[in-house]
Amino acid sequence: MKKIIAVCLIFTGVMVMLYPKINQLYDSYLQNKMMNEWENHAAAQSNHLEKNYKNLNDVFVSIGDNDKATKQAAKNKGPKHQGIIGIIEIKKIDVKLPILEGASLNNLSRAAGHLKGTAYPGEIGNSAIAAHRGYSYGRMFNRLNELKPSDQIIVRDKKKTFVYQVFESIIVRPDDLSILKGNGKDRILTLITCEPVNTGTHRLIIHAKLMRTF
Secondary structure, three states, X not given: OHHHHHHHHHHHHHHHHHHHHXXXXXXXXHHHHHHHHHHHHHHHHHHHXXXXXXXXXXXXXXXXXXXXXXXXXXXXXXXXXXXXXXXXXXHHHOEEEEEEEOOOXXXXXXXXXXXOOOOOXXXXXXXXXXXXXXXXOOOOOOOHXXXXXXXXEEEEOOOOEEEEEEEEEEEEXXXXXXXXXXXXXXXXXXXXXXXOOOOOOEEEEEEEEEEEEO
16 A cells, blocks of 8 residues: 555656646647648648639639620629629729629629628738729720729728728739739728720739728
């Protein structure tokens, strides 16, 4: 019995001495687990966004930004449009469009589409909105090339109005994902459409920064 008690006391003493180290190791395990999950989630989000942007380019290419083709494509295939998340208004070029969730073929046939995987308007990050550049003057984002730095873009949802100011207009290749990056602190709006209108070999990108909310 004395031996058993002695062993128990030794074991208890050892456990008391090791507890801080065990606790530290467990905390490290949990921290590493959380960081790995976060990194994997971030990588998954990046892959998901890349896929969504590729799908957007496929939409632009498949219909060639032709007004008649757009209507016919939407009639023949593609899911029904998803819900409205807001309205985009650009007074300088007479644009006022509903924004639908998802930049699908069907959505872009009648409205602007929010690119899934990007921030929502008003949020920190980069919120991307795409629309066609139809041949008809003034249709959809047809006149987007007229926007210059300091021009305003207004986005409204059911609760707030976001006023953005253009700071950059660039033309990029369709596979350039850098246009969707954020800096972790600003609320950026990215408008995407085809360039030029007749072939759409590139993308016209408008970057704007949130200036005020009301």
